[in-house]
Amino acid sequence: MSKGRLEAFSDGVIAIIITIMVLEMKVPHGDRLEELVPLIPTFLSYVLSFVYVGIYWNNHHHLLHTCKVVTGIMLWANLHLLFWLSLFPFATGWMGENHFAAAPTALYGAVLMMAAIAYALLEHTIIRAQGQDSILKQSVGRDWKAKVSVLLYLLAVIAALRWSWIADAAFVTAALLWLIPDRRIEKRLGQLNET
Amino acid sequence: MSKGRLEAFSDGVIAIIITIMVLEMKVPHGDRLEELVPLIPTFLSYVLSFVYVGIYWNNHHHLLHTCKVVTGIMLWANLHLLFWLSLFPFATGWMGENHFAAAPTALYGAVLMMAAIAYALLEHTIIRAQGQDSILKQSVGRDWKAKVSVLLYLLAVIAALRWSWIADAAFVTAALLWLIPDRRIEKRLGQLNET
Amino acid sequence: MSKGRLEAFSDGVIAIIITIMVLEMKVPHGDRLEELVPLIPTFLSYVLSFVYVGIYWNNHHHLLHTCKVVTGIMLWANLHLLFWLSLFPFATGWMGENHFAAAPTALYGAVLMMAAIAYALLEHTIIRAQGQDSILKQSVGRDWKAKVSVLLYLLAVIAALRWSWIADAAFVTAALLWLIPDRRIEKRLGQLNET
Amino acid sequence: MSKGRLEAFSDGVIAIIITIMVLEMKVPHGDRLEELVPLIPTFLSYVLSFVYVGIYWNNHHHLLHTCKVVTGIMLWANLHLLFWLSLFPFATGWMGENHFAAAPTALYGAVLMMAAIAYALLEHTIIRAQGQDSILKQSVGRDWKAKVSVLLYLLAVIAALRWSWIADAAFVTAALLWLIPDRRIEKRLGQLNET
Numbered sequence: 001m002s003k004g005r006l007e008a009f010s011d012g013v014i015a016i017i018i019t020i021m022v023l024e025m026k027v028p029h030g031d032r033l034e035e036l037v038p039l040i041p042t043f044l045s046y047v048l049s050f051v052y053v054g055i056y057w058n059n060h061h062h063l064l065h066t067c068k069v070v071t072g073i074m075l076w077a078n079l080h081l082l083f084w085l086s087l088f089p090f091a092t093g094w095m096g097e098n099h100f101a102a103a104p105t106a107l108y109g110a111v112l113m114m115a116a117i118a119y120a121l122l123e124h125t126i127i128r129a130q131g132q133d134s135i136l137k138q139s140v141g142r143d144w145k146a147k148v149s150v151l152l153y154l155l156a157v158i159a160a161l162r163w164s165w166i167a168d169a170a171f172v173t174a175a176l177l178w179l180i181p182d183r184r185i186e187k188r189l190g191q192l193n194e195t
Numbered sequence: 196m197s198k199g200r201l202e203a204f205s206d207g208v209i210a211i212i213i214t215i216m217v218l219e220m221k222v223p224h225g226d227r228l229e230e231l232v233p234l235i236p237t238f239l240s241y242v243l244s245f246v247y248v249g250i251y252w253n254n255h256h257h258l259l260h261t262c263k264v265v266t267g268i269m270l271w272a273n274l275h276l277l278f279w280l281s282l283f284p285f286a287t288g289w290m291g292e293n294h295f296a297a298a299p300t301a302l303y304g305a306v307l308m309m310a311a312i313a314y315a316l317l318e319h320t321i322i323r324a325q326g327q328d329s330i331l332k333q334s335v336g337r338d339w340k341a342k343v344s345v346l347l348y349l350l351a352v353i354a355a356l357r358w359s360w361i362a363d364a365a366f367v368t369a370a371l372l373w374l375i376p377d378r379r380i381e382k383r384l385g386q387l388n389e390t
Numbered sequence: 391m392s393k394g395r396l397e398a399f400s401d402g403v404i405a406i407i408i409t410i411m412v413l414e415m416k417v418p419h420g421d422r423l424e425e426l427v428p429l430i431p432t433f434l435s436y437v438l439s440f441v442y443v444g445i446y447w448n449n450h451h452h453l454l455h456t457c458k459v460v461t462g463i464m465l466w467a468n469l470h471l472l473f474w475l476s477l478f479p480f481a482t483g484w485m486g487e488n489h490f491a492a493a494p495t496a497l498y499g500a501v502l503m504m505a506a507i508a509y510a511l512l513e514h515t516i517i518r519a520q521g522q523d524s525i526l527k528q529s530v531g532r533d534w535k536a537k538v539s540v541l542l543y544l545l546a547v548i549a550a551l552r553w554s555w556i557a558d559a560a561f562v563t564a565a566l567l568w569l570i571p572d573r574r575i576e577k578r579l580g581q582l583n584e585t
Numbered sequence: 586m587s588k589g590r591l592e593a594f595s596d597g598v599i600a601i602i603i604t605i606m607v608l609e610m611k612v613p614h615g616d617r618l619e620e621l622v623p624l625i626p627t628f629l630s631y632v633l634s635f636v637y638v639g640i641y642w643n644n645h646h647h648l649l650h651t652c653k654v655v656t657g658i659m660l661w662a663n664l665h666l667l668f669w670l671s672l673f674p675f676a677t678g679w680m681g682e683n684h685f686a687a688a689p690t691a692l693y694g695a696v697l698m699m700a701a702i703a704y705a706l707l708e709h710t711i712i713r714a715q716g717q718d719s720i721l722k723q724s725v726g727r728d729w730k731a732k733v734s735v736l737l738y739l740l741a742v743i744a745a746l747r748w749s750w751i752a753d754a755a756f757v758t759a760a761l762l763w764l765i766p767d768r769r770i771e772k773r774l775g776q777l778n779e780t
Contacts (some may be wrong), residue, residue, distance in 0.1 A: 005256055012210030015597030022671050031683035054664045061590055079249040086217050098226035200451055207405030274444045281412050293421035395646055402600030469639045476607050488616035
């Protein structure tokens, strides 16, 4: 199995996911600016999901970058990740349409959590295939970010049914964790991990 | 005709098919968790079809891997396969929305069967083009899996109108056939085939 | 401008066009086989358009195969072709939903005709860029097929409003022209062209 | 980060955007030619957006052409551009459906303006990464086109609420600016820029 085709297929699926999410933002029938107001939550949930899919695409590239051979298990671990990502448009649409209500927010958190777990599984599969001197293992260390993210999503799922703003804060925090000054933090924490 | 562009185009079509299937899972209007209950059959049919499309993508890659030159007939055999795969979203949506009722289940089986036949035709076309020492021929043998799958789908189509659970069992069995411990079984059966 | 990216982009657009056409075949609400009957014309129009898009994809590859440098004008000639191809889902859906009625059939013919003209323009642009010894020019000759097709579509547009079966026959004839035993006919006609 | 995958992903997203815009042109229910009349504004807005997305795809290629290494910031600047482009189908659909009414036209202008700003940011990011002798910097100069476009879109947003034809004229002017005789104008202006 060549890496090129796995990347091309994943890129295709991720490109479609990121683009069809916008279809949940239905064109309003009236022609006044006020018609856009009820769409604001849908728009915000779209922005959030766009950033998340962007993060996944970015990280996915790094994962595969260190990878030379693609095994059958990797392929299915990758499809498993794409499966949960493919539920983003549904979860995003439901959350946006219902103005971040309890149940849709919890579902959104659950989908994010499953995607994060699928990502960790894919990472684990690649590391195992690379063996002892895995370059990926060396560069991600214990991958505290991935673990903290899963915990944040779990927190979000539980909190959503009661205080949905906690869930929203967890979503934004986890996204920022992946977006903000990567190198320095990661380097330092990488050193901590190694000691 | 370069193989690269055939692969890229097929990847594109398969990536879109796998992703637009999720659009059949319409966002519910209410905001309570219970709203998701009627979507469960749609979700299950989506999971099944996602796995099937994943299997086809995987196998499609193996088919083309051994292939160096792409002839005009191969190209149309490939488009023929993509045609039947493109009906998956329709068949999946109809089956899911109607909770695995008789006729939609039969149609789903028929589409799976046609895709399996189209796949066998593509395989045959490539083997013929490769001639006597076809590497593909050597690695798939008589391809009992492909044949058993077609029979299972045929069984499903017939059974669906009476006992749709038999059809569902056939779908899952055929999927597992392609998913589970490939190497050992295939090697042994490959040896049987050669004797 | 590298040819690779032009091909990749065109493949992407064509892959999406061929796949979203199937979305015009709406999942019926009931669960009986009879529900599929009113979809038959939509299905037939889908099959026809699938074959046409397949032909365009195939020919598009041959066009670019001989091409080394991509100029700015080629790029826009290519986007012009993609524009008319992007109207296929709309024209197909309208024709299918209205059971091949007069006006939708005429529109379908008009879109086919515009796509054929756009294709001829792209071919012309590439030939001009290649200059005197254009390989493309040598292999397509005067491209009688392209010219006959445009005439067939024109005939279809005119006939559609009166006898829509003539239009349908013209669509099928033009498709067969591109599908059936290419080499021998083309070789012979190529010789005729050269004399 | 390899440039290839960034290009492939961007191509995928842009190919999907350009194609799903056509889905806003809903198939009419009747079968007479007159049914197409109310779709004319939607069609015109589709043509305009198709040209714009084509221009962006074209320019995007030129931007990345000079680029060898892809940094993390470039990647996010690129996703930021894709984000605004992904709103084209929504803005196009709203403007078309409401026959170029004031508010939808203003929104369309705002989305175009944000995309133009995102494009300028991406250009700036690449130039900064390339350092002093940036080839991109040398070829775009002060990029007067990009600046004039942003001003035209800003004008369109303001004018739209009063005289929406001014906005429409601004959209067409900015598109022509990018389409028409590039080389000579650019060369001359390039010389002016350098003096």
